[in-house]
Amino acid sequence: MGRTSDAREKILTAAHSLIELRGYSALGVAEICKAAGVPKGSFYYFFESKEALALAVLDEHWEAQRSDWARVLEEDAQPLSRLRRLFEETEAGLRAGQQSCGTVSGCIFGNLTLELSNQTEPIRERLQQIFDTQVEMVDKVIAEARERGEVAVGDTREAARSVVAQLEGQVLFAKLYNNTQHLEALWDNCLSLLSARRTDTAAVSS
Amino acid sequence: MGRTSDAREKILTAAHSLIELRGYSALGVAEICKAAGVPKGSFYYFFESKEALALAVLDEHWEAQRSDWARVLEEDAQPLSRLRRLFEETEAGLRAGQQSCGTVSGCIFGNLTLELSNQTEPIRERLQQIFDTQVEMVDKVIAEARERGEVAVGDTREAARSVVAQLEGQVLFAKLYNNTQHLEALWDNCLSLLSARRTDTAAVSS
DNA sequence: CGCAAGTGTACGACCGATCGTCTATGCCGA
DNA sequence: TCGGCATAGACGATCGGTCGTACACTTGCG
The missing domain is CATH 1.10.10.60 (Homeodomain-like)
Incomplete structure (x- = not known):
């Protein structure tokens, strides 16, 4: 049947x-x-339950977004170029969503993380897997850029985490102010996060 | 009576x-x-209502946090030092919360932003005011640091927004993984965001 | 000074609506 | 006719919110 x-x-x-x-x-x-x-x-x-529906929604949307990310990040271009395209597409997606429903809805993964990660363990685990994979995808690109001498970061994994954190933080602001304008700062900030630190930090260490 | x-x-x-x-x-x-x-x-x-309670909670907690921030950021020390202390105290506060209730609860402002900013306009407005003020407080310190030649950013307001966004993003991760460890990256990332950009970005512009 | 009237605080019971969930049954293709 | 996909309706619990009232305390009169 x-x-x-x-x-x-x-x-x-x-x-x-x-x-x-x-x-x-x-x-x-x-x-x-x-x-x-x-x-x-x-x-x-x-x-089976409302929670099972949420998990299914997460899975479905992540599968779609992951293939989008993979398409962009595995292109035949310079690593940093691909990273930049990722931000541009993210920004464009959020803008499109705002146009269609009048409101910046933000990142569904980030939204559910803050709403539910302390509520239900299955959803938290799924969200952890999703963000793990996101960070790993960015990590790979950063590592590639480092091999080519385009960035100088110590821990590429940590750098990737910071880049994704910056993304989530800016998307939070975009949702709060219903304004996608500041998302343009994403690329510059990403570059900053991947730049070698100036060595005068000792001047302000306690 | x-x-x-x-x-x-x-x-x-x-x-x-x-x-x-x-x-x-x-x-x-x-x-x-x-x-x-x-x-x-x-x-x-x-x-008056459940929503009025939420607003009262926001006000009360923000008043407390704002005086904490003011105390740290208006200290008699180098601007960047004060900024660093802000991150250290934030991290310590989250750790203390984790100890006391077994779970990283994150930032109540960020949590409610993603949960409610598209739901009720009064709460959204309050949260906007709160984050506006947070950004402004950081902005002032960054501007001061720039005057002293310690950082070289173009738009101090935008830089402050990015710093706060980075904070919210990392706190989101801390909550998701119930792990405050990665918050240690906050200060380094802040420094990166405030560093002058290397000028070879043209190499990856499209 | 004593005591009842008056005033505003505090609260338990209850409202209709809606919550997530389940069971009994209709319905249609094979 | 049969089997399983699909559905209607209702379950107890809980939702945010209301209301009538008992209480504590001040006030003013005798």
Whole structure:
């Protein structure tokens, strides 16, 4: 018997945009079903629980975003160029989202991290895996750039973590002010984070 | 005059730690009252609504944090030294919170920003004011450092925003991994963000 | 000084709505 | 007719919020 209903996909799609827009806890199953045009009674046929839906949304969206990131970061170009393109595409994506729904919804992974990582262990674990992979993807590019002598960082992993942290922090601001303008600083800041430190830091050590 | 009660303060205290721990939407008024040891019926005598409580918690916590920041940032020391102390104290505060409740609760402002800034306009406005002030306080120190020739940034305001963004991003990671270790990178990253950019960026411009 | 009226504080019970979840059953293709 | 996909409806619990009232304390009159 093949599947005869696309209800699961409709729920996933609706849940994705609603969670992005309104978060997880403030969202009801009934509201998701209504937005998806699926009877509420069907929800628990397709998903074990509301939490299972959240995990499915995370998986689906991460799979899409990961392939986007991979496409950009594994291009045939200079490593730093690829990194720059990543920021440009991220910024463009957030702008597009703002255009379509009037509001900067931010990064769904960051949003759910701050909302749920201390609430449910399964979601925290999934988010950890996602950010681990994000950092690792950036790490590889930074390491490549370092081999070519384009950046001079000690610990590429830590540098990658800082770059992703900067990204999440700026996206937080973009959401708070509903303004994508400051995201333009991302690339410059990334370059700064990857620059060799000036050695006069001893002047301000305690 | 009628009876006096410390219920309002008890509610504020309990709400503060519970919101920090579990967020806003997932939290019920009844749960807050139970933790505070205050009858639920009293809640709406002291607060107009759950949202008004959240605003009061934000105000109270920001007032405390702002005086902490002011104390550190207006010390009689080199500007960069003061900035460094700010990070050290922030890290220490997060560590202390982790010790006391077993979990890194992160920054309550960042948490509520991602959870609520697209939900309720009053809370968004308050959070905007808070982060505006945070950025401004950092801005002043950076400007001072620039006057002394210790950093070479173009737009001190934008630099301050990036520093605060880096802070929020790293705190997000600390919460996600329940690990304050990586917060040690904050000071180095701050220095990087405030360093003059190497001028070979043209090599990777598109 | 004593005591009741008046005033504002504090609170338990309860509201309709909605929460996430489940079970009994309809329905359709094979 | 049969089997399993899909659904309607309702479950108990909890949601944010309201309301009537008992209490504590001041005040003013006798």
